[in-house]
Amino acid sequence: MVAIRFIVPGNVRHGSGGNTYNAKLARGLTALGASVEMRAVDGDWPVGRPADRRRLAGAFDGATTVIADGLVAWGAPAEIAEATRRSVRVWILSHMGLPEHHELESQALKAATGVICTSSFAAADLAERHPEEGSGKVVVARPGTEHVAVAHGSDPLRIVCVAALLPNKEQLLLVEALGRLRALPWTAAFVGSDDADPAYAAKVRAAVVRSGLEHRITVTGELSGPALEEQWRAADLSVLVSRSESFGMVVVESLAHAVPALVRDGTGAVEALGGSGAGKAIAIGDDPEPLVQALDGWLRDAALRRKWRTAALRARDGLPGWDSTASIVLDACAVPL
Incomplete structure (x- = not known):
């Protein structure tokens, strides 16, 4: 031993x-x-x-x-x-x-x-x-990954960002992007600790309110167990746009639930997404516009959503x-x- x-x-x-x-x-x-x-x-x-x-x-x-x-x-x-x-x-x-x-x-x-x-x-x-x-x-x-239930999604479409509220995770950028998409139907959940950097967490919460999105974006705090699974089951898309990631474990968690993912190009999250076709890696700088365009395309295009969902279901079966x-x-x- x-x-x-x-x-x-x-x-x-x-x-x-x-x-x-x-x-x-x-x-x-x-x-x-x-x-x-x-x-x-x-x-x-x-x-x-x-x-x-x-x-x-x-x-x-x-x-x-x-x-x-x-x-x-x-x-x-x-x-x-x-x-x-x-x-x-x-x-x-x-x-x-x-x-x-x-x-x-x-x-x-x-x-x-x-x-x-x-x-x-x-x-x-x-x-x-x-x-x-x-x-x-x-x-x-x-x-x-662990064996988990396939997400059933939501109506309107639900976007989740599962990450501690930290500057590197760029939730403020995501709030700004979602603010430009208020004309489309969606809801979102930011799931992650707000204790790791309370000052940044406060900025995220304030940005949600300032953007008038407090009834569409839920900031849940850290969740685990059934409460976290409930968020995954309701998800249609996950977003991880961290400035740096060595891998992005939440991306394979997303695929395990058959939820496609948007990730930031040039980070380890691209490896996590792999060649699954269950989402997209986006080149993002300080301007959220590339993220806005990717989300807008996914929200408007039912065929693209079906394509990514099918790919996520296929990828799920091959995860170690x-x-x-x-x-x-x-x-x-x-x-x-």
Whole structure:
């Protein structure tokens, strides 16, 4: 049996994609027979203060194999190097890199046993920044999906944006785009934590009211379980226009419900959508007009909606489960050094 200590950041408490991936990976590893110990390490991550990094160093003590979330690990190369010197196998689980601290990222990559990236997009991005250090060290383990009910949709058509209310997720841009489409019938739901950045969440809520859309756009806050499933079942289209995404796990969640998706071109969400034909990747800058045009076309064109829906139903059947993700990670962790 492989014993894995799974170190995660203690300072991210909302239902982020990273937190969801970590929890489902841990369950998948356990189902495959691994012994998984979750260990949350508080700190001002991703770089942390000296005291934070000392706590991280302590979390390595007594372990043989560690998976450390990159939010904690990328900024602590010295602690990783010391752990590996003591024969602790340290795998960095990289939901996103640390490009703004290039040297720390480079040193952590050198020190780690290996890196698990959650998408080929993220792996390529890392390799481009560190072509020598990353050679042969990176494993790709894309998020899985769970078996869920097919969405039934709504009348009028319902658009969902499932993401924490954060500047990177660009909900303000989506509000502006929807405001230009008020003449068409639709409703929308913004589903995600408003605690991660309360100031931005307040701006989103204010923009909805200022646009006169408070009866058409519902800002639900963070949902899980049946309440989240209810939102998915009512959806006809999901939108994820984040400025950056290493993968965009919500896109495969959308496809699992047979809900097509609009994503931002140039991000990892394009990989999540893949060649399914169940939606579109849009080149978007600061102007929402390309998003307006894409939404307008979908709202007006019933044939396009049927085409994307059919493609989403087809894509749904080919999505891998979390057992596949866990198997890739477990195989990597079990390979002898």
